[in-house]
Amino acid sequence: MKVLLSWIREFVDVPESPEDIGKLLSVRGLALEGLEPHGDDVVMDFDVTANRPDCLSMIGIAREIATAYNRPLRSEGDGFSHRHTAATAKAVALRTSTDGLPITIEAPDLCPRYAGAVADVTVGPSPQWLQDRLTACGIRSISNVVDITNYVLLELGQPMHAFDLAKLGGGAIVVRRAKPGESIKTLDGKLRSLSPGMLVIADAARAQAIGGVMGGADSEVTAATTRIVFEAAYFNPSSVRATSKALGLKTDASTRFERGMDLTAPARAMARACALLEQIGAGKATGTIVDVFPQPPTPRPVGLERASISGLLGMEVPDAGVERILRSLGFDVKSASAKATAGHAGWSITAPAWRVDIKRPVDLIEEVGRHHGFEHLPSTFPGVQQAPAASDPRIVRDRRVRTALLGMGFSEAITFAFIEATAAEPFLAGLDPIALANPLSEKFAVMRPSLLPGLIDAVSHNRRHGRRDVQLLEIGTRFSPRGETRGAAFAWTGLATADHWSGARREVDFFDLKGVIEQLAAVSLVAVTFADADQAYLVKGRSAKIAVGGTTVGVFGLLDGAVAARRDLPPGDAVYIAEINLDALTAAASLETLRAAPLPRYPWVVRDISILVDDTLSAGAVRGTIRSAAPGFLIDVREFDRYQGKGIPDGKVSLSFRLTFQSFERTLTDEEVQAGMQHIIDALTRDLQAMQR
Amino acid sequence: MxxxxxxxxxxxxxxxxxxxxxxxxxxxxxxxxxxxxxxxxxxxxxxxxxxxxxxxxxxxxxxxxxxxxxxxxxxxxxxxxxxxxxxRRPADAVDITLPGRPPRLGHRHPLSLIRDEVGAIFTRLGYQVLEGPEIEDDYHNFEALNMPEEHPARDMQDTFYLQTPLMPAAHAATAEAIALRTPALRPPQPLTLLRTHTSAMQIRHMEMNAPPVRLVAIGPVYRKDALDLTHTPMFHQVEGLVVGKGVTLADLKGTLAAMAEALFGPGTGVRFRPSFFPYTEPSAEVDIQCIKCKGAGCAMCKRTGWIEILGSGMVHPAVFEAVGYDPNEVTGFAFGMGVERVALLKWGVEDIRLFYENDLRFLEQFGL
Structure with a gap:
């Protein structure tokens, strides 16, 4: 809200500098957004919060300043010296007339109050001072009559309108809902079709204005206008909001009405407008002001307990301060302490009609608190009544996985949870994507079904910006029609080893990634098994599913070249990716039931064995045969060499295993170990046709 | 010689x-x-x-x-x-000026560092740290927070809505559990939107737990803002909520002052400015003393000496009523702060989009 300092000073004596006023008001609830000189004057731009439509006016801002500085407010400003003398007729009927113009409210639910006044006018330019004030506050000067409506809007906050009386057919004003198929050409020159339920101000035949939103072009005041009707009314906030939204039409009037206006203001505003008309020589009201207000509401007082003020704020405000602040803001304050018990002593407060935001005691406490000054709040801490409950267990779990991956060289990425539909497509696993109805753009159209698309794009970004080796991880939410799950994903491309002057370089491969997963499993205390993956976005034969106790918890492997190319990765890049469902992993983990085993007290025995087998046989199968044939004291089997080539027949592979035997009960004898070895060799020969080398 | x-x-x-x-x-x-x-x-x-x-x-x-x-x-x-x-160096001495062989070690994302830091601060102050669903129903994101149907924030221009409402099994189960605890509350509602604040999580917590409450909720939230230097359509929020007997605005001030000092250094002052949020009354925007000029006034703080950092206030009685708490029995405070904003201020990052580009040249400037 732009206000002019000189205009404010008509309502309150505030000689302080605009900077000083801005500083104080900023800590009283009106943040100063801008300060601009305007000739000898200053325009102050205050940020008015949505709950305070009353501050969208000079008098509203002046009232806040008066309270902040503890100065009296002149509710009629210095400019009011020229009074309009016509008496205000307090009509209570739904239908009444001014100077022969009947006004009828047919929709009192949408318009509980409508004031009108007929005036003879000579349309022309406004005096310079008036034009200046409007311009300073961001409103274009149009003509003396229209300028008066805008002047009153700025000064008192009450939106007004002026109709050319000659253009009102049938010489009547009817406030009613729009008829089916009705339309109106608004002041901005657009033809608008109205839906039934929208409130219009009509003459005897048709709509001449959209109530509280915009006037109609047909009854617009022009240079030729000689007789007008001023309108000052109260329109229902929800109705104006709905109409403004449906028509896509936001005006100074609609923004005020939809927040809630002052039910008492129309009469004041009308008197002010008529007075201004005479003051600037633009014309004269010819009849009485007619104020159709059939059911003035009874203001409802709100009780304010003294103890609740310090109870909520944590600072004491003296009674005199409470009363001063509320009275200064226009509240009616009655002490309710006399007969009440000490604990409930306080006040009965009635809010002024312009304070549409005051409904509960806390609303009053806020008024007291902010004008007493939040700067007086002490710094205290809330007491603890019971031990705080545990945090979300996912936080600790995620931290463990993140720390492990960081320690294995992956840097942490955070990507947007919405992605392009085509990027999500390969990762949907047969489920529907969660699409947004109103995405920011095609790039953010669906919620990610997997962390991988975002991570692949992040790898692609780094590759395209000249980074050869990229290791990234992300921990976050994945979305599917079945709900949300938390996942950890990581991607690796480039060198597997440190790029160092001393050593050989090697590109990352399948086993680098598998090693990472095995380490993650180790620190998560789960045993994982692997099987061929069938995800289309992974290269067959270079990818695997990860399972814990029969449940698949993730996949990893080489990213399919076509998917990589679609995400602008340089051709030929080998990007290894992995994704783990952390929720599924946690469900299988045994961290809570961990019992530490004692260290073995007897020595171990190591035996190596090298065999020739068919090269189609997996290492896993060989290891399985060894384990099933081995005695109970075999504690470890490790592949330490795999060789094909010179000296090995075609179709065969040489595998070397290191077997470790150890008993927790006694020292093993050579004979025992030898018998065990023989048993293993027999099984390998018998079951896998292995030849010992 | x-x-x-x-x-x-x-x-x-x-x-x-x-x-x-x-x-x-x-x-x-x-x-x-x-x-x-x-x-x-x-x-x-x-x-x-x-x-x-x-x-x-x-x-x-x-x-x-x-x-x-x-x-x-x-x-x-x-x-x-x-x-x-x-x-004299021995014959087998190495050239110690040659570069070392770095073991693999990644870098933490700056937003993740702030998340953890704030989580740690509040854990120290005796709060539980919670995370919650990112897709929400209308009721938990808006209505229970005293933002009725016609509230401007519910506009398509500010909130992301789903094309098809969802009712996953887990969500239905939670809704049922809530209905068991407080039968007066809403029947299960389909999920329709991306949460615009972590406050939705606070409602869920209060529905399931009697007071006192002492929590911070951390996580991503979504608002329909176009990408620019200071806006991203997804960002992270930390929200605090304390409910109990006799919780006051002064308690909020002390708490936030402690947080500001922990985050931005000892002596960082805080200032409360009255403001308006539908779910708090009174409401206050909170500034910290400019971390660059220490309050003297500079370009960063627009010569005011203060930088806005979060919104806060005393929980509105209507919110308590929505979750079945008696506003005559308990009071509470709540605050919400952008993680990105803290990171921008703390490290002098000039473009918020850097947090989502995941350029290693940026990420590697941060520690572990």
């Missing part, structure tokens, strides 16, 4: 000391040894030779001096030899 034996031992000592002081290498030291105490042609041998033909008086006068000088020279040379040896 030859040495003049006619110089007496005292003079010779002086000369030797001067020469020794200039010796820098093993080779120079060897040359010095040869010149002074070598078997042939050295000063000592020449002096001894000269002494052989001297008078007995001269022998008596200079002989002992020459011997002492010889011993002294040899000792001094041996000492320097040892000193030189001590500075």
């Amino acid at each position: 030859t040495i003049d034996p006619s110089i007496g031992p005292d003079k010779a000592r002086e000369l030797f000391r001067a020469e020794l002081a200039d010796v820098r290498t093993d080779a120079e030291l060897q040359a010095l040894r040869t010149r002074w105490v070598g078997r042939k042609g050295s000063w000592v041998s020449a002096f001894m030779e000269a002494l052989a033909t001297a008078t007995p008086e001269q022998k008596k006068a200079f002989g002992r001096g020459a011997n002492e000088l010889k011993k002294e020279v040899e000792a001094a040379i041996a000492e320097r030899e040892a000193a030189l040896a001590a500075t």
Whole structure:
């Protein structure tokens, strides 16, 4: 809200500098957004919060300043010296007339109050001072009559309108809902079709204005206008909001009405407008002001307990301060302490009609608190009544996985949870994507079904910006029609080893990634098994599913070249990716039931064995045969060499295993170990046709 | 250079000391040894030779001096030899100026660092840290927070809505559990939107738990803002909620002052400015003293000395009523802060989009 300092000073004596006023008001609830000189004057731009439509006016801002500085407010400003003398007729009927113009409210639910006044006018330019004030506050000067409506809007906050009386057919004003198929050409020159339920101000035949939103072009005041009707009314906030939204039409009037206006203001505003008309020589009201207000509401007082003020704020405000602040803001304050018990002593407060935001005691406490000054709040801490409950267990779990991956060289990425539909497509696993109805753009159209698309794009970004080796991880939410799950994903491309002057370089491969997963499993205390993956976005034969106790918890492997190319990765890049469902992993983990085993007290025995087998046989199968044939004291089997080539027949592979035997009960004898070895060799020969080398 | 034996031992000592002081290498030291105490042609041998033909008086006068000088020279040379040896690097020494072989180690994302830091601060203050669903229903995101149907924030322009409402099994189960605890509350509602604040999580917590409450909810939230220097359509929020008997606005101030000092350094002041949020009353926007100029006024704080950092207030009675708490029995405070905003301020990041580009050149500036 732009206000002019000189205009404010008509309502309150505030000689302080605009900077000083801005500083104080900023800590009283009106943040100063801008300060601009305007000739000898200053325009102050205050940020008015949505709950305070009353501050969208000079008098509203002046009232806040008066309270902040503890100065009296002149509710009629210095400019009011020229009074309009016509008496205000307090009509209570739904239908009444001014100077022969009947006004009828047919929709009192949408318009509980409508004031009108007929005036003879000579349309022309406004005096310079008036034009200046409007311009300073961001409103274009149009003509003396229209300028008066805008002047009153700025000064008192009450939106007004002026109709050319000659253009009102049938010489009547009817406030009613729009008829089916009705339309109106608004002041901005657009033809608008109205839906039934929208409130219009009509003459005897048709709509001449959209109530509280915009006037109609047909009854617009022009240079030729000689007789007008001023309108000052109260329109229902929800109705104006709905109409403004449906028509896509936001005006100074609609923004005020939809927040809630002052039910008492129309009469004041009308008197002010008529007075201004005479003051600037633009014309004269010819009849009485007619104020159709059939059911003035009874203001409802709100009780304010003294103890609740310090109870909520944590600072004491003296009674005199409470009363001063509320009275200064226009509240009616009655002490309710006399007969009440000490604990409930306080006040009965009635809010002024312009304070549409005051409904509960806390609303009053806020008024007291902010004008007493939040700067007086002490710094205290809330007491603890019971031990705080545990945090979300996912936080600790995620931290463990993140720390492990960081320690294995992956840097942490955070990507947007919405992605392009085509990027999500390969990762949907047969489920529907969660699409947004109103995405920011095609790039953010669906919620990610997997962390991988975002991570692949992040790898692609780094590759395209000249980074050869990229290791990234992300921990976050994945979305599917079945709900949300938390996942950890990581991607690796480039060198597997440190790029160092001393050593050989090697590109990352399948086993680098598998090693990472095995380490993650180790620190998560789960045993994982692997099987061929069938995800289309992974290269067959270079990818695997990860399972814990029969449940698949993730996949990893080489990213399919076509998917990589679609995400602008340089051709030929080998990007290894992995994704783990952390929720599924946690469900299988045994961290809570961990019992530490004692260290073995007897020595171990190591035996190596090298065999020739068919090269189609997996290492896993060989290891399985060894384990099933081995005695109970075999504690470890490790592949330490795999060789094909010179000296090995075609179709065969040489595998070397290191077997470790150890008993927790006694020292093993050579004979025992030898018998065990023989048993293993027999099984390998018998079951896998292995030849010992 | 030859040495003049006619110089007496005292003079010779002086000369030797001067020469020794200039010796820098093993080779120079060897040359010095040869010149002074070598078997042939050295000063000592020449002096001894000269002494052989001297008078007995001269022998008596200079002989002992020459011997002492010889011993002294040899000792001094041996000492320097040892000193030189001590500075010499062994043959198998490595060039320690070559770069080290770095073990693999990743860098934390800056937003993740702030999340953890704030989580740790509030854990220290006795809060539980919670995370919640990112897809929400209308009721938990808006209505229960005193933002009725016509509230402007519910506009399509500010909130992301789903094309098709969802009712996953887990969500239905939670809704049922809530209905069991507080039958008056809503029946299960389909999920329709991306949460615009983590406050939705606070509603869920209060529905399921009786007071007192002392929590922070951390996580991503979504608002329909176009990408620019200061906006991203997804960002992260930390929200705090404390509910109990006698919780006051002053408690909020103390809490936020403690957080500001922990995040931005000791002595960082906070300022409360009255404001408006539908779910708090009174409401306050909270500024911290500008971390750049310490309140003196600079470009960063637009010469005000203060930087806005979060919104807060006392929980609105309507919110308590929505979750089945009695506003006459309990009061509470709540605050919400953008993680990105803290990171931008703390590290002087000038473009918020950097947090989502995941450029390693950016990420690697941060620690672990």
